[in-house]
Structure formats: structure tokens, C-alpha cells
Amino acid sequence: MTTAVRWPASARFEEVKSGAPDGLGFVQDLLNTASMGKPRQPDLLESLDTAESWLKSSLAALSQIDSSAPLVPHPLDAGGLGRLRSLRDALRAALATGHAEDPTEPSTAVTVPSIEVTAAISLGADGAQLHPRGNGVESVRSYVLIQLAAATYADTMRRLKVCANPRCRGAFYDRSKNCSRLWHDVTTCGNTQNVRAYRARLKERGVSSQS
Numbered sequence: 730m731t732t733a734v735r736w737p738a739s740a741r742f743e744e745v746k747s748g749a750p751d752g753l754g755f756v757q758d759l760l761n762t763a764s765m766g767k768p769r770q771p772d773l774l775e776s777l778d779t780a781e782s783w784l785k786s787s788l789a790a791l792s793q794i795d796s797s798a799p800l801v802p803h804p805l806d807a808g809g810l811g812r813l814r815s816l817r818d819a820l821r822a823a824l825a826t827g828h829a830e831d832p833t834e835p836s837t838a839v840t841v842p843s844i845e846v847t848a849a850i851s852l853g854a855d856g857a858q859l860h861p862r863g864n865g866v867e868s869v870r871s872y873v874l875i876q877l878a879a880a881t882y883a884d885t886m887r888r889l890k891v892c893a894n895p896r897c898r899g900a901f902y903d904r905s906k907n908c909s910r911l912w913h914d915v916t917t918c919g920n921t922q923n924v925r926a927y928r929a930r931l932k933e934r935g936v937s938s939q940s
């Protein structure tokens with residue numbers, strides 16, 4: 730088992746208890762830098778100051794469990810921050826595919842921009858390994874995509890999800906046996922959604938009885 734680390738962005742949502750394992754925990758933390766939750770939490774990648782301090786504490790948490798954790802990009806510039814934000818937003822959009830903006834509407838296709846990074850692959854005693862490449866933010870982006878590739882091969886990628894509640898979209902790791910969780914927390918987000926779906930069904934029945 731891995732050491733329990735405190736991921737700074739994910740910790741803003743007290744309900745997000747089931748953290749993703751290993752380096753995927755950092756990917757989850759990146760997703761949770763977005764503005765969301767109730768009360769609304771600020772976007773940690775909105776300004777250079779908040780982004781730099783998030784990177785510092787999240788990468789420090791990562792280095793406790795992964796010796797190949799990338800270094801904190803310093804100084805962080807606006808271009809680098811923009812590239813980090815587009816990676817986060819593309820990943821959130823990809824994970825939200827299938828969740829409709831309005832749960833009473835059928836889901837619409839989401840266009841996910843493609844993201845490309847460089848990485849190195851080496852063969853050693855432990856088999857083939859991927860290594861992040863690039864300087865500053867690029868090594869962080871490379872690390873994130875390596876974690877996603879590893880999760881895809883290990884078939885754990887489907888467990889990294891964003892909450893089906895469009896007002897939440899908190900990232901969580903679904904540890905349920907059949908990987909069927911929709912909400913990061915069924916009591917806070919699940920109930921709101923259930924109530925709305927129930928109302929929608931009532932309305933639908935009302936409409937169909939008149940026709």
C-alpha cells in the first residue's frame with residue numbers, strides 16, 4: 730500500500746475521500762484545481778501565484794510517494810500556466826463525456842482538444858519504463874500523460890471520474906467493485922441529482938398524459 734498523502738486541491742472537497750492511487754493522485758489533484766464545489770472554491774490555476782503555490786505543495790506530496798516526481802516549474806510563466814490549464818480542462822472535458830450538462834437532457838458529444846507531450850522510454854531490470862521529458866511545466870504535463878497511459882494499460886483509467894453533478898464535477902476515484910459510481914458523494918451530489926431526475930420524470934408524465 731502507498732503512504733496516504735494530502736493532496737492540496739482534492740482536500741478542498743472534504744467529501745472527496747477516495748483518492749486515486751500513486752501518481753494518479755496527482756492527476757486527480759490537478760483536476761480538482763478547477764473552480765467548483767459548494768461554497769464555490771476558486772480556480773487554483775487562475776493566477777500565477779495560486780498556481781505556483783499549488784504546484785509546490787502538490788508536487789511535494791507527490792515526491793513522498795514517487796521519486797520520479799517532476800520539479801516545481803520555476804519561475805512559472807503565463808504561457809506555461811496556460812498549457813497546464815488546457816491540459817486540465819481537456820482532461821475534465823474527456824472525463825465528463827457522457828454526463829449531460831443538464832441531467833434531464835440527453836448527453837451531447839464533447840469535443841476534447843488533443844494534447845501532445847514528449848516522454849522517453851527505457852528498458853531496464855524493471856522492464857520498459859516511461860520517463861517525463863521537457864523543462865518546467867512540460868515535465869509536469871509529460872508526467873500527467875504518463876500516469877494516464879499507465880492507468881489505461883492497467884485498466885484503472887475508467888475509475889478516474891468526475892462527478893455527474895454539473896455543479897460539482899469534482900474528480901474522484903471509483904473503488905466500487907463494478908465501477909458504477911456517478912457522484913463523488915452520493916449524499917451531497919447524488920441526492921440533488923435524484924430529486925431533479927424524479928421531478929423530470931413527473932413532468933414527462935404530465936406532458937404525455939395531455940397528449
Ligand SMILES: [Zn+2]
Binds near residue numbers: 893899918
Ligand atoms: Zn459531486
